Amino acid sequence: MCADKTATLSLNGQTYDLPILSPTMGPDVVDIRKLYDEADIFTYDPGFTSTAACKSAITYIDGDKGQLLYRGYPIDQLAKESSHLEVCFLLLYGELPTADQLEDFRNRVTRHTMVHEQMHYFFRGFRRDSHPMATMVGVVGAMSAFYHDSLDINDPWQREVAAIRMIAKLPTIAAMAYKYSVGQPFVYPKNSLSYAGNFLNMCFAVPAEDYVVNPILEKALDRIMMLHADHEQNASTSTVRLAGSSGANPFACIAAGIACLWGPAHGGANQACLEMLREIGTVDRIPEYIARAKDKNSGFRLMGFGHRVYKNFDPRATVMKESADEVLELLGSHNNPTLQVAKELERIALSDDYFISKKLYPNVDFYSGIILEAMGFPTAMFTPIFAISRTVGWISQWKEMITDAGKIGRPRQLYIGPTQRDYVDVKDR
Numbered sequence: 001m002c003a004d005k006t007a008t009l010s011l012n013g014q015t016y017d018l019p020i021l022s023p024t025m026g027p028d029v030v031d032i033r034k035l036y037d038e039a040d041i042f043t044y045d046p047g048f049t050s051t052a053a054c055k056s057a058i059t060y061i062d063g064d065k066g067q068l069l070y071r072g073y074p075i076d077q078l079a080k081e082s083s084h085l086e087v088c089f090l091l092l093y094g095e096l097p098t099a100d101q102l103e104d105f106r107n108r109v110t111r112h113t114m115v116h117e118q119m120h121y122f123f124r125g126f127r128r129d130s131h132p133m134a135t136m137v138g139v140v141g142a143m144s145a146f147y148h149d150s151l152d153i154n155d156p157w158q159r160e161v162a163a164i165r166m167i168a169k170l171p172t173i174a175a176m177a178y179k180y181s182v183g184q185p186f187v188y189p190k191n192s193l194s195y196a197g198n199f200l201n202m203c204f205a206v207p208a209e210d211y212v213v214n215p216i217l218e219k220a221l222d223r224i225m226m227l228h229a230d231h232e233q234n235a236s237t238s239t240v241r242l243a244g245s246s247g248a249n250p251f252a253c254i255a256a257g258i259a260c261l262w263g264p265a266h267g268g269a270n271q272a273c274l275e276m277l278r279e280i281g282t283v284d285r286i287p288e289y290i291a292r293a294k295d296k297n298s299g300f301r302l303m304g305f306g307h308r309v310y311k312n313f314d315p316r317a318t319v320m321k322e323s324a325d326e327v328l329e330l331l332g333s334h335n336n337p338t339l340q341v342a343k344e345l346e347r348i349a350l351s352d353d354y355f356i357s358k359k360l361y362p363n364v365d366f367y368s369g370i371i372l373e374a375m376g377f378p379t380a381m382f383t384p385i386f387a388i389s390r391t392v393g394w395i396s397q398w399k400e401m402i403t404d405a406g407k408i409g410r411p412r413q414l415y416i417g418p419t420q421r422d423y424v425d426v427k428d429r
Helices: 035-039 075-080 083-093 099-110 119-123 132-145 156-181 193-206 215-227 234-245 250-261 268-280 285-294 316-333 337-351 355-356 364-375 381-405
Strands: 002-011 013-020 059-062 067-070
Touching: 002 035, 013 035, 013 268, 067 075, 067 316, 075 215, 075 316, 083 099, 083 193, 083 215, 083 381, 099 156, 099 381, 119 132, 119 156, 132 156, 132 250, 132 381, 156 193, 156 250, 156 381, 193 215, 215 316, 215 364, 215 381, 234 250, 234 381, 250 381, 268 285, 268 337, 268 364, 268 381, 285 337, 337 355, 337 364, 364 381
Parallel strands: none
Antiparallel strands: 002 013, 059 067
16 A cells, blocks of 8 residues: 555635555545544545545455455455365455364364353343344343453453354254244254354254255355355445444454444345345236336335446356356256246246346345245245354454554534524523
């Protein structure tokens, strides 16, 4: 990052030279940190869509090119060749692990998957019909009450322990939230299973009979986790960083990220997509909804198509489509009307001139929703699985923020309320 160029701002007869910072990839950035002190003026950027709030070396996105890089590695290469835990190591430490490093990392995560036994009682305070995300927000936030030896954010070792604990325990907590919601007993983790396989077992095994993890489903879930592991400075990641900038403990920061992810405009996209498919209901009703999507005045839009960031294609969707095809071939869709609608809608979107011209391609949420539906997960579990996947990204961003020694987050505002006025006693109003 260098600042050998400047931009000049002219304001009220004064000029101000603003450094221009050049990243390793992406557009240059105008450094306005001293603008308020020098010119007594703020910038206005609702949604922060044109504002770089931090420096980061973790994830890079180029929406126009359909490019997503984890530490410089293209997501499609990682999805085809790597695994979620290897990607976790990459995001956390900056480099792909050696065989010995990966084995050590797997062992550390695997041996932290159990949660404190007293946390089981914590679940009983929730109603049975609580949304699993509500339960996760509460339980993850409460981890700070159980793991006192990893709360000091100024201790690198404690930060490391907290990171491993959350990567290991979030699947267990999410599975417990699911089991609690359906009235089944909790299933303890098994060290003999993979990260994704263990989660499937904790969700679908019951004491009455064994559950055998299918390798195709295991691989598909591992890919879902990998593809959602990080996505630059999105809403939930920014929430984690903002919470962390106050010095909050790591468990509170991740709980804040989970709460933000719960929003339907963020982590609920694949759930919204499945709900739309169920609303369509049957294949013969698809033309009606296609017509509504093409009608500008209808106010209806197809969920799971196109992307706010990716303007040409979602690089994650290509790999996810392969997994979706494999899962549907294994489990079949002929007995599931929702999956039948999904496959026909996908066929139309990939061949219809309107969809092609508008770049309304099926995105990663479309395919991940199909996969999770086929696996047997209720839509209420889609966002918790997203939270499990994104945990390593949140932690990596949080650790980077801590070591960067930045200031506490304090966005400014464009105030449009009343000017100063004097208090009037109630009897005189």
